[in-house]
Amino acid sequence: MELLGHNHDWVPSPGDGVLNVLIIGGGQAGLGAAFALQRHRIDRVKVLEAGPEQYVGCWDRYARMHTLRSPKNMKGIELDIPSLHTRSWFEAKYGKEAWDATELVPRLDWHEYLVWYRTTTGVDVDFNTCVTGVFPPEQEDGDFRVTAEVEGEQVEYRARRVIFALGLDGGGGPFLPDMVKALPRELRAHTEDAIDFSSLAGKRVAVLGGGASGFDNASVALEAGAAEVSVHVRRHEIPTQNSLRWMEFPGMQEHFFDLSDEQKWEFSLFNGGLPQPPTQASVWRAFGFDNFRLVKDSRWADVKVNDAGEIVITDDVGRTTVADFVISATGYSVDLELRPELKEFLPNIALWKDMFEPAKDHPLGKCPYLGDGFQFTPAEGAPQFISRLFHFSTGARASHALAGNQLSGIYAGLTRMSGRIAKDITIENWPGFFEDFQAFEHLEVSNVGRHTEGEGWYPESPRY
Secondary structure (H helix, E strand, C coil), X not given: CCCCCCCCCCCCXXXXXXXXXXXECCCHHHHHHHHHHHHCCCCCEEEECCCCCCCCCCCCCCCCCCECCCCCCCCCCCCCCHHHXXXXXXXXXXXXXXXXXXXXXXXXXXXXXXXXXXXXXCCCEECCEEXXXXXXXXXXXXXEEEEEEECCEEEEEEEEEEEECCHHHHHEEECCCHHHHCCCHHHEEECCCCCCHHHHCCCEEEEXXXXXXXXXXXXXXXXXXXXXXXXXXXXXXXXXXXXXXXHCCHXXXXXXXXXXHHHHHHHHHHHHCCCCCCCHHHHHHHHCCCCEEEECCCCEEEEEECCCCCEEEEECCXXXXXXXXXXXXXXXXXXXXXXXXXXXXXXXXXXXXHHCHHHCCCHHHHCECECCCCEECECCCCCHHHHHEEECCHHHHHHHHHHCCCCCCXXXXXXXXXXXXXXXXXXXXXXXXXXXXXXXXCCCCCCCCCCCCCCCCCCCCCCC
């Protein structure tokens, strides 16, 4: 790893106990961000992870697919280091033939790879650390204060910059339709929840949403012995085209931000209207059970619990489904007001609806209007320290498309963000750098004459 960075440390100390960058979230995005900063030789970087050391992100918790859906050869968090790529790890564990025979990376292998990646890159992570608040600097050029709880104890961090790398949750939170949310908590769950699937054995389960997570959760329920599982989708047919595959080229991944606001908005509206299909494997997995049912062209109109404790679902054409449990595979909403760690900054963060007239009354208008390195843009009249906060999560999609934190674009996002932070540190410290240069001395020629024994290493040939 010593060969991968620059020649020497260069970032001035931000002060006793102060971090250059604090990253909230220790999943693939947070770990990748820490390593990207390491490549710029930016030290004093720490990652805060709410979960225990054995977990990285969602992959061994609420992710329930068999494989990733992203291409296995994509550029990613290895950041152009071949020996850090998933392929190198996979072949070292299973052999080259296994890699060649595997079209997509198995989910739990990806999780194990991330644990290895975290160890190999030497990222500094505090585990079991739940952030309770992020507070603004007392002065424009001051440090952010971050409070957290670790096993019941209160701790505090100070940092020059903060990256919010909180995955699918980070832009807002899980979306639950009101009629599902109104059900008793013991009768429903979102796909992100820690569902006790063993408790669904012998029960009827209705899944709202026919994307990949809907099919995956249906399959896990069936594998746990559910009596019947139905997946309900609004469309007449299951989508079959995946628009992400088109987006996986450098122009889209690395330069979407460079388009005009009009172009970005036009693309975001069109892409937002495209359905995201389940994977072929997730469809096969569910249809492998005789007690699986796909209900198409079904828009739920009413959900009630009857006197027998059963959930009665009625759709807009009068069809009725009776279930014992509902799983909502309805994705995530973007709304920064739902993020407790941002509550101190919300009035000062510019959103798309504040900066672009057509976004005012559209849900995408709630996305933060980010800068070129995923930094928040200060709202009109807001303090400039807002731009030292970085949003590397789902809310980035209007500004950066798939480079936010999706695996298909994470390479571009990491290089953009780390490059911007290195640039900002340089500009911020340039007066001191120039002063150091003016006083700089590095004696390289000590003898203007013939080399004599004992004067130091003298290469006498152009080869070793």
